[in-house]
Each structure stands twice: as structure tokens, then as C-alpha cells.
Amino acid sequence: MAPIDLPTAEALAREALAAYGLPAGTELALLKQRENVVFALTAGSDDYVLRVHRQGYHSDAELSCELDFVRALHGEGVAVPDFVPAADGRGFQVVGGARRAGPHQVDLQRRIANHGNFGDERTAVDGTAVLPPEDFRALGGLIASIHDATARSGYAMAVPRDDWDLEGLIGAQPAWGDPLRLAELAGADRETVVRAIARVREDLAAYGSPEHRFGPIHADLTPENVLRTADGLVLIDFDDFAAGWHLFDLATALYFYTPHPRAAEYRAALFAGYEAVRPLDDADRAAFPAMLLARGLTYLGWSADRRGEPTAEWHATTVLPHVVRLARDLIAKGTP
Template structure:
């Protein structure tokens, strides 16, 4: 998406990145814009040699406390042996830098995290390049690492100031969901808005019922899409990047996120089985809990409608909105929800 930005925006982001980098010891090479979504992410080279990632955080998306908490979580997972980015301190020993408003940007924060040397599992909308057998192996290891992440999160005692968003019933289906009001957004037809509003009411009842029967809840990544699952090393070990949406939530939400955009893969049944089997090889996941996975596939799908509604500048937004709505209603019908 970064290469689709107008040159004027790219130039402004480069200037802002150079401003941020004045706080870190880096080489003089220009920062290279890699991604522009929630954050503007640049590849940089630290003064002592290694690559790193500079993140200019989207203004207003997370406050200072939440951003520092994200860095605390990543550092804790890294100490526990999970392959995730770690904070890189400034020359003054700070992990987070405040950037004041100027003519082109409101006030915002920046940080630098260590580089994960590998390749993304894939890109959304593009068929996975690996063989079906290799896909199963990769998703098995993804399930294992996801379970390890949840174990480490449960064992960690967060600092007193720790605060991250909650992907709970309110965060998913309340009046102000974390990623926007999916049933009440520009671009929906009247029929679509009515169907999504009715679906929301039904899902709240279903989620409440599932919770009464017990659901694992705690710190989650919340965005384990293909682009955030990295294959590293000669044996394609697994690393997780981009904890921008990490917070408290149902552990099944992480599984659903890793699976949702792979539904059209020919090997999808094997992919789903591999994630679940890999997860269960390291952490308990009961059959009763697993019955709620289709519910969380719907909940995950709906978040993309709300996300897109608040970002009309995204390329091909109307077409993507139509696709997201159709996907959500299709998944809902499989739950026997009248949509």
C-alpha cells in the first residue's frame, strides 16, 4: 500500500521519519517506507549495523500509555523466547518519542523495534505460494507459537501502568467497537445495514452464551494475518510482528484471525486442522471451546467492515466493503443466523 501513496505524502512521511530518527543512533541512509496502514513503517539501519523498523504511529489511534504497554508486552514475549520485535531505545534510553504537531502532521509518537529477518507468510488476496503439505507444516508451527505466546502472556505480570484495548463483547459488538460500527457505516445499502444490525444483536446473544460455557481470555496479538506471520531461518521458523492491535481478548480470536483470510485456499481444511492441532500440542483447547471458532470467524470478519468504514482513503474501498459484507453474511448463514 505504501507504493500507492501520492508522492507528496511520501515526501512528507520521509521528512517526519527523519525528524523522529534524530533521537536514535542511526546511519545516514534514508529511511525506506515499507508500509502505511495504522502506522507508517520504515526500514532503517542502526549505527552499530543491524536493521530495525521505525514506526510513526497513527495520530490518535493509541495514547502514550497504550503505546508503552505494547512495547512492554513485546519485550516480555521476547524475553520468554518468542521471536517478536523488541524495543530499541533512543540515545537517551527512551523507548517512545513524542513528535510535536507541525504544518503537515498532528502530534504523534514514534518508536524503533528490532528487525525480524524473514518473509511474510503471504499477502491477503493472493494465493499462498507454498505446496499444500508445506502450508500444513507452517500453520502447525503457527498454532504452536500462538499457544506459546498465550502461555507467556498468562505467566507475565504486567507493570502497573499497563493498558491495552479489550477485544471483548463491547470491543467487538458494543456501541463503539474497537474497529468501528460495522452495521452503521457509509457505503452500506439499506438492506446491508439492516442485515448487519440484526446480525449484531444475534451475535451478542451467542457470544454471551459461549462465555457462560467458558472461553479462554487474556492477552492476544489480535492481528495474526498472513502479513504478520513471518517465516524465518532455514527451516522456516515462525515469528510474529505488528502488535499494534494487541490487547485483552478471547484466545479463539487469534485463531480465527489466522484462519479467516485463508478460507479460499484449496487446502483450507488441512490449514484449519494444522492450526488447531499445533495449538493443542502446547496448550489446552477443549472441543467445547472449539465449537465457538465459527462464531469468532464471523466476529473477526465484521471488524474489517468497521475498519474500512473509518478509512475511506484506502484504495478500492467500495469494492472491498462489498466483499467484506458478503463474507460476513456468508459466514453468518453458516451459523444458522437469519441475515
């Protein structure tokens, strides 16, 4: 499904407001428009974030599963969003059935007071991001706390989602599309990536998926999805959560910073922060390069299916050489 246009998204948001006991005329301020459209609003003394989901990305059962996961983490004291139930007790509403755009899911959460995101993808890739390693230590601790809280809560996924396992990452039909369909990936670079994909499959199959390495994860831990608050870092946007390797969250957190001049420092700090809460072992470290490349390949597949969109074009041009470099490095690493 194509992303929804802003006027339609606002109309759908206003249709949903009544279900949450909020006036239809409430002022809506655009926060983000990419796959979903996200608005900020204030009602009385309370600040909220309202999310209009892209049509058809998740079923109602899959979205309920996502919200249940976030509530489980919130119940364990993890810094995540606090979703507001509608008047009928449901975690989200489906509106727009009578509109040309068709039905869309809408949810509401309390707005988290913050002073910006952890960072952004573009300054991470071009090396201009000015972040101390201590920030990555804090981020590693947050990721570990989420994995720990998931285990403590006993959360089990009620319905299947697009898992971030071998098939979801590099199978015949990857969850985010086939990276080899990207037109810019050609010639020797394409051959390198094909060889590296075989190596990713070999390494991750050997790594395995026991419970202490694999389970429900956030799966989209980009710098834009982490907020800086007075009380520390807060993780938002669980839209792509599913079962996957815990290491995949670490790989996502570091991925855009791999071209950065301080990448080695950032990686060491991220791992140290994680290990202060949850242990890692030699197998985790050995599998990390394959996981990092697998993360990069998902973005190429995503871009191949969205040509013309600014973010897709950026991945297909600016970021692509860094993915090829990761592929070469993995091949050169030798058998673990």
C-alpha cells in the same frame, strides 16, 4: 486522524533518528504505508525498522503498554520484535511538535531477517494462495506459545486499551466502527447480518471470559503480520494488542483463508498446532464460528469509516459476500 503522507513521515523519521544515536542522513527505505508508516534502515552493521505511528491512535501511555507487552514476550523467548530504547532510555520518541503535522510517536526495533510474510490477504481470499497445512500447524503453535508466555510472564496491562470483548466487537460503539454502516450491506444480507450479530452476542456471552480464555492478545494476526525466518515464524506489529479472547487470535489467523478451497484443512492444522502447546476444549470449538464472524464484522466497520482507501473498498466489495456467508452459516448452525 487521516493517514500521514510519505514526505511528512520521512521528515518525522529523520527527526527521531538523532534520539537513537543515528545520523539524520541515514537512508530510509519504505516497508509499509497504511495506518502507520514503516521504514527499513541500516546503520553500521545493524539493520533496523523504524515506525512512525498515525497520530492520535494511541496515547503515550498506551504505546508504552504495547512495548512493555512485547518486551515481556521477548523475555519469555517468544519470537517477537526486539525494540531499541532511545538514548534517554524511553521506548519511543515523540517528534514533530514544531511541524504542521503535529507530534507523532516514533519507535525503533531491530530488523528481523526474513524471506517474506506468511501470506497475504488477497491471495487468501481469492483462493490462489499455495500453502501446505503444515504452515498453519506452525502458526497455531506460535499463537499458543504467545498465549502461554503471556500467562507465564504475569504481564498485566498498565492502562486500558480498546478491548476485544463483546462491546469492542459488536457493541453500540465497536472499537473498529459499526459494520452496519457499510452501504453495500443492504437488503436481505443486512437482515442476515443483524440476526447473526445477535447470535454472536449470545454465543460469546455463554462462552464467557475466564482467565484461561481471555487476556492480552495480539489481535491483528493477519498473514502480513507473520514473518518467515530461518528459525521459524515470527509475529510482528502489536499495534492493536489489547485484552481479548485467545480464540480471537486464532480466528484472525484463519479469517482471510475461510473462502480458500483448503480452508477446512487449514483450520484443522491451525488448531492441531495450537493444541500441541496449549489445550482447547469443546466450548472453544463451539464458540469459534461466532468469533470468526465477529472478526469479519470488525473489518466491515473499519471499511465503513475509510471509504475510498483501496483496502477498505476491497473489504466492502470482494470480501463482504464471504462475511454474509459466515453470518448465514452461524444462524444455520443451531443452538450449541
